[in-house]
Amino acid sequence: MTAFLSIRDVRKTYVGANRQRVVALADVDLDVAEGEVVALIGPSGCGKSTLLRMIAGLDADFEGKLAWTRRPRPGKDIGFVFQEPALLPWRSVERNVSLGLEAQRDRSAEGRTRVRDLLDLVGLSDFAQSFPKELSGGMRQRTAIARALAYDPQILLMDEPFGALDAITRDRLHDDLLRIWEATRKTIILVTHSVEEATYLADRVAVMSARPGRIKAVHRVPLDRDRSPATRRLPEFAEFAGMLRQELE
Numbered sequence: 063m064t065a066f067l068s069i070r071d072v073r074k075t076y077v078g079a080n081r082q083r084v085v086a087l088a089d090v091d092l093d094v095a096e097g098e099v100v101a102l103i104g105p106s107g108c109g110k111s112t113l114l115r116m117i118a119g120l121d122a123d124f125e126g127k128l129a130w131t132r133r134p135r136p137g138k139d140i141g142f143v144f145q146e147p148a149l150l151p152w153r154s155v156e157r158n159v160s161l162g163l164e165a166q167r168d169r170s171a172e173g174r175t176r177v178r179d180l181l182d183l184v185g186l187s188d189f190a191q192s193f194p195k196e197l198s199g200g201m202r203q204r205t206a207i208a209r210a211l212a213y214d215p216q217i218l219l220m221d222e223p224f225g226a227l228d229a230i231t232r233d234r235l236h237d238d239l240l241r242i243w244e245a246t247r248k249t250i251i252l253v254t255h256s257v258e259e260a261t262y263l264a265d266r267v268a269v270m271s272a273r274p275g276r277i278k279a280v281h282r283v284p285l286d287r288d289r290s291p292a293t294r295r296l297p298e299f300a301e302f303a304g305m306l307r308q309e310l311e
């Protein structure tokens with residue numbers, strides 16, 4: 063496996079307002095291959111979001127090393143999707159999606175075509191002119207995913223992107239994400255609390271230990287890459303998700 067991103071001996075210490083030191087991450091090692099979907103799971107507070115922010119280049123204050131085959135340009139080559147879609151309420155869906163392009167002063171015809179293709183990909187073509195308040199939670203999150211993909215990032219970082227959605231919408235968005243991955247083959251790092259979500263979406267699952275967060279184990283998901291709702295009913299699915307759950311106990 064050629065590592066697209068190698069995380070080596072990463073350690074992060076926060077110093078709180080009262081000068082109390084919190085070691086959030088210790089000796090984190092992880093390799094991510096190009097085009098791979100890696101899920102990060104672990105108990106609350108184990109440093110998953112911290113690690114994602116470092117990879118995104120939003121936090122450079124840490125020890126250790128992040129090595130890329132092609133170093134992403136901050137704010138340009140990394141797409142970030144958060145739990146809350148954080149759309150601009152006064153902009154239409156289309157203009158929320160094109161936000162990243164505008165920030166890069168990309169007003170090209172290709173840019174505009176890409177926005178339209180992305181709206182199509184996430185099933186929102188008919189809602190391009192709608193405003194966020196007119197959308198369901200799932201549609202808002204689809205808009206956020208399209209926005210993160212608009213400037214064609216090298217990697218998509220997702221921090222509990224489906225955590226605030228109801229179970230049925232979440233399952234639907236899982237299938238949307240699989241379709242998006244099929245179409246774009248983006249490298250994706252996904253933080254989740256759900257062992258089922260990790261099993262359904264990922265090629266590999268990195269399990270983190272409680273604070274200070276370490277990578278306790280990395281498991282390859284023993285399922286075909288082609289996933290569909292029927293995958294969830296396979297005995298291997300339940301077995302793998304059960305094993306992850308046990309590892310988190």
Ligand SMILES: Nc1ncnc2c1ncn2[C@@H]1O[C@H](COP(=O)(O)OP(=O)(O)OP(=O)(O)O)[C@@H](O)[C@H]1O
Nearest residue numbers: 076078084086105106107108109110111112113273
């Ligand atoms: N800005 C900060 N200042 C001080 N401590 C922080 C800061 N951000 C995070 N921490 C601490 O670092 C640890 C890791 O936090 P982080 O949010 O990365 O965990 P997480 O695994 O994403 O948690 P959750 O699953 O609950 O979202 C926690 O103990 C948290 O209190």
